[in-house]
Amino acid sequence: MNEDDNVQRIGMRGGGDPSMKWIRSCVFSFALLVAGVAPAQELALVNARVYPDPQAAPIENATVLMRDGRIVELGTSVALPDGVAVIDAEGGTVTAGFWNSHAHTLPLPLREADTRTSAELGFALRQLFTRWGFTTVFDIASFPSDNAATLRRRIAAGEMAGPALLTVGMPFFPADGTPSYVEDMLDGMGAPSAEVATDREARERARRQLEGGSDGVKLFIGAIVDEGRRVQVMDTAIARAVVDATHAAGKPAFAHPTTREGIEVALASGVDVLAHTTPTDGPWSPALAQRLVDAGVALTPTLALFEVEVRKERAPEEVVARISGMAQQQLRIFHESGGQVLFGTDVGYIDLPDTRRELELMAGAGMDWRAILASLTTAPVQRFGHSARKGRVEVGMDADLVVLARDPARDPTAFSDVRHTIRAGEVIHSAHPNAAPEPGHGNAANDERR
Known part of the structure; x- marks a missing residue:
């Protein structure tokens, strides 16, 4: 086994990784684990x-x-x-076993599941997922479109140890709405456009992906464009076409809302899971939280994500605290209204596999340990139709x-x-x-x- 091949950066973005020294020290021990x-x-x-x-x-x-x-x-x-x-x-x-209901197989080596060795892939799966107790992971947007399915097949074939893997495949972006923060990566991969401009186009692609084995869909209802200066909102008719096709297949639809307007489109189109809160858009009212609960919408809060993203922009710590506190307020009011919360980290987009900070923030938002355990176990198996076999x-x-x-x-x-x-x-x-x-x-x- 070539150590250098196995310790390539597990993340999307360039630059050094402070955890790499520790990762290198574990390569040999992990090889023994896989062999055993x-x-x-x-x-x-x-x-x-x-x-x-x-x-x-x-x-x-x-x-x-x-x-x-x-x-x-x-x-x-x-x-x-x-x-x-x-x-x-x-x-x-x-x-x-825990569920991570918001993750990605975007980082290297995972996004090259068809060519990387089983040792490389197994090592990355351990660092991102199984090390943290995840026995099931929902990949909610990856490229190439069939990459997560390839990774799933290799795990099932016993080539390496890994979690059960569900995937939505390629996401749906609004017309002129490819998020700025993934443009360079997608261009470098030569990935096809994920934008959809008409409800017919959206419906047909959703059907193809679902018939091809996707376990749900992911809509970027609010896509951050123009280097973060603007949010492109998906047309409601297009969102509804994707969701209708997904529900006809008996599968869930996730949405990245970004703003209050995005939440309204998600509600109007029948989305099942909000993949994030919307902390840059002000507090959620009890009335809004109740509308989400009444519509049967679940929430994956991904609270630590916002701290990572705001710090990446070199914002002062008081800004980080304000954004983080707003995300916690939105989770708190949703949870107090009886909403179903799913645990998710957005790892694979952000380089933060350690779940400790997410747990701290969820507890700070008023979720006790039993509610957090439910978000890791019984809530996702109920939401995604696995409660007869998993979660208890x-x-x-x-x-x-x-x-x-x-x-x-x-x-x-x-x-x-x-x-x-x-x-x-x-x-x-x-x-x-x-x-x-x-x-x-x-x-x-x-x-x-x-």
Whole structure:
């Protein structure tokens, strides 16, 4: 394995990355982890505090037994079969696997999924996603249009460990509305235009992408153009044509609103998820929040994004605080109105895979640890139609699990302190990559299932 190939910048923008020294130090350990990953038919987590779902009381000193990718036993006195692989949670907290409902496969090497090695791609997937507990990731706009699908196929084929990957493929920009901040990247890639000028064109492209395997669509209803000086708003008829085609396929429509006008177009067109708040456009009123809730619109707040973007423009810290505070106000009023919140980081556009700051900002906006856990687990599986198999730690559910070093009931930032990430009963990340599960020795304890 060529180390230089594996430590190329994981990000869209040029320049140095302060995390690169640490990344280089992990290359060899990660190679060992990948080499040691094999689909285990049976795996047990022992000595765990398990939160079955966001509202349930914890099960202390619990064991979770997994077989063929599903949870088959859960309780305090589970009989372990001889030879089962065992991970000692060391008193840590176990929850259902996390969902990142706003991410991108834009950075190198991920956007070259058809040509990069499995080691390169696996390393990037770990740094951006599985390191932070994400067992499922929704890529909500990428280029080339089939890149995320290629990455998904390679993960499914077992070439490298990675999350389950959903994708919207290529986004929809309004006419004359390619965002300024991606123009150079798209030109360098030779990517086709994502702009749509008529409702017929929009509807037909939506149908093609959905029939081709996209799991939803993403509309830039408010596109920032002219180097940030103007917002180009998508025509409502065009937005509605895309959303109607998407709903006919039984899939969700995401929207980047940017402004209050963009929110109105999103509401008029029937969008399912707002991909951001709109902090440069003033506070949200209780009436606006209630309209969004009544329309069944979910929100992915991406609060840390705004701090990153404003600081990138070298704005004074009081401006950063004002914009960040406005985004928190909008999340707070939406959450207090009963709105469904989805956790998302916009990683792949911004170079901030660490989830700690997002968690701090969400807690500061009034979301307690149970609400944050719901945004990571039960809310996305309900929104995207996976609640029959995912989102809870229960017998019969998929064995998508996260082992945390700390209890989030004491501090919500514990959701970023991940010891192990397990997808379909397979360890896809460990904070101690040289440590393999220990072979177990069956016991005669009585089974206590939940």
